[in-house]
Amino acid sequence: MMSWIFTGMIALSIVFGVINGRMEQVSTAAIGECRKAIDLILQIGGSMCLWAGVMKIAESCHLTHKISRLFSPITCRIFKGLAPKGEAMGAITMNLAANLLGLGNAATPLGISAIQAMEKEERTHRTASNNMVLFVVLNTASLQLIPTTTAMLRLGAGSQAPMEILPAVWIASAVSVASGFCMAKLLEKVWRR
Numbered sequence: 136m137m138s139w140i141f142t143g144m145i146a147l148s149i150v151f152g153v154i155n156g157r158m159e160q161v162s163t164a165a166i167g168e169c170r171k172a173i174d175l176i177l178q179i180g181g182s183m184c185l186w187a188g189v190m191k192i193a194e195s196c197h198l199t200h201k202i203s204r205l206f207s208p209i210t211c212r213i214f215k216g217l218a219p220k221g222e223a224m225g226a227i228t229m230n231l232a233a234n235l236l237g238l239g240n241a242a243t244p245l246g247i248s249a250i251q252a253m254e255k256e257e258r259t260h261r262t263a264s265n266n267m268v269l270f271v272v273l274n275t276a277s278l279q280l281i282p283t284t285t286a287m288l289r290l291g292a293g294s295q296a297p298m299e300i301l302p303a304v305w306i307a308s309a310v311s312v313a314s315g316f317c318m319a320k321l322l323e324k325v326w327r328r
Contacts, residue, residue, distance in 0.1 A: 178291050179284065186283070190233060190245065203228040213273075213316075214266045216257065223252035227270060234277040246274050265323050272319045276311040279304055 152161035193202070203210075206228045207219050217223050226249035233242035250267055257264045263271075282304045289297035 175288075175291065178287060182283065182287050186233070186236070187244070190229060194229070202232055206231065213269065217253065217266060218256065221252070221256055223249060223256045226252050230270075230274060231278075234274065235280045236283055242274070242277075246270075265319075268323075269316070269319045272315040273312060276315040277308060278312045279308045 148161055148165075149158075152158045192198075203220070203225045207224070210224060210228060210231075211217075211219050214224065214227060217227075226245055230242050230245040230249050233245055249270060253264065253267050253270070254260070257266065259267070282298075282300065285300065285304070286297040289300070
């Protein structure tokens with residue numbers, strides 16, 4: 136679907152550039168924006184590699200188990216039926232920790248492994264359990280304390296104070312997590328009936 140939208144936008148740009156006699160500006164803008172896109176990819180890619188590496192180190196020195204124990208009073212109440220010291224709970228905790236740090240892209244592999252571990256533990260095949268649905272909702276809503284990726288983008292765009300958005304991020308993410316959590320629990324009860 137997105138490929139069709141982007142293809143349409145490019146085609147319309149070319150058509151209107153030809154109609155208005157501004158094809159040179161269209162091609163100059165396309166080349167300039169391609170360079171900016173590559174710069175953005177490299178900037179975000181570096182940040183992703185750094186934090187994915189930090190997460191891998193934390194995993195290999197068993198820091199994930201310690202973080203799991205720290206979060207366990209909350210996660211055990213939210214994700215009922217999962218083993219508190221199991222692989223699924225560890226992956227869920229690391230994903231939530233990555234999201235708290237605003238590392239959405241680095242959190243994605245952890246989220247995938249959390250879903251796979253929940254599928255093994257809950258023995259659901261091709262069906263999403265309530266815990267899986269709730270996890271996807273919380274992962275998507277993403278409660279953030281430090282919006283690292285957004286701050287990197289703002290810094291790359293020339294912002295003098297890339298972290299000045301913290302209060303807005305805290306409010307928006309708290310509201311989105313609370314509403315997503317409430318809706319998931321409400322629909323869980325409705326589905327049971």
